[in-house]
Amino acid sequence: NAGVMQNPRHLVRRRGQEARLRCSPMKGHSHVYWYRQLPEEGLKFMVYLQKENIIDESGMPKERFSAEFPKEGPSILRIQQVVRGDSAAYFCASSRGTVTDTQYFGPGTRLTVL
Amino acid sequence: DAKTTQPPSMDCAEGRAANLPCNHSTISGNEYVYWYRQIHSQGPQYIIHGLKNNETNEMASLIITEDRKSSTLILPHATLRDTAVYYCIVRVAAGANNLFFGTGTRLTVIP
Numbered sequence: 001n002a003g004v005m006q007n008p009r010h011l012v013r014r015r016g017q018e019a020r021l022r023c024s025p026m027k028g029h030s031h032v033y034w035y036r037q038l039p040e041e042g043l044k045f046m047v048y049l050q051k052e053n054i055i056d057e058s059g060m061p062k063e064r065f066s067a068e069f070p071k072e073g074p075s076i077l078r079i080q081q082v083v084r085g086d087s088a089a090y091f092c093a094s095s096r097g098t099v100t101d102t103q104y105f106g107p108g109t110r111l112t113v114l
Numbered sequence: 115d116a117k118t119t120q121p122p123s124m125d126c127a128e129g130r131a132a133n134l135p136c137n138h139s140t141i142s143g144n145e146y147v148y149w150y151r152q153i154h155s156q157g158p159q160y161i162i163h164g165l166k167n168n169e170t171n172e173m174a175s176l177i178i179t180e181d182r183k184s185s186t187l188i189l190p191h192a193t194l195r196d197t198a199v200y201y202c203i204v205r206v207a208a209g210a211n212n213l214f215f216g217t218g219t220r221l222t223v224i225p
Binding site: 004031033035042043044045048055056059089091093102103104105106107108110 | 148150155156157158159160163201211212213214215216217218
């Protein structure tokens, strides 16, 4: 059973460009979470989605960031007009449901903004 | 979710048991204790979780005190590959769905 998959693993963008990060949850999981880890810091929650719905985006910056989890295909975290401060590792996790279901993490995407 | 307190760093000799403590004195009755680890800059790896009973799986054991105010993660025979940052997280059974990662304990296994 494949784990959570994220791509690309490394992404380099210049300031002002767009970054698209993809996350495919584990088989049988319909809940996706995105976290961001700035250099030398802990993971910080960004957004929680179920298929076609954003459930909790309390950790998402109000501007330039958006997330979706369409009926078909991976979840996408989109960052428009990237700035140097967006450079970080972005991790996706998935779970079968909520409540006590365990979240399993992917390997992350390392975004570098030049 | 209740806050947790962990020592910032610990060392353990290879082959010995690593005992990682976590204080969660404000934990509520419906909050679970979860442990994850992050090896270098990889994605966090789930280790174990429990509510009030001690738990054991192929990776580790989790000992929760009777008053549930603290717990200990035990890696029975630490290897060099267990060097990582270990996070103790308390999580409400129903409610907020995100995990709050604090600063964790950096465990270094020494040859």
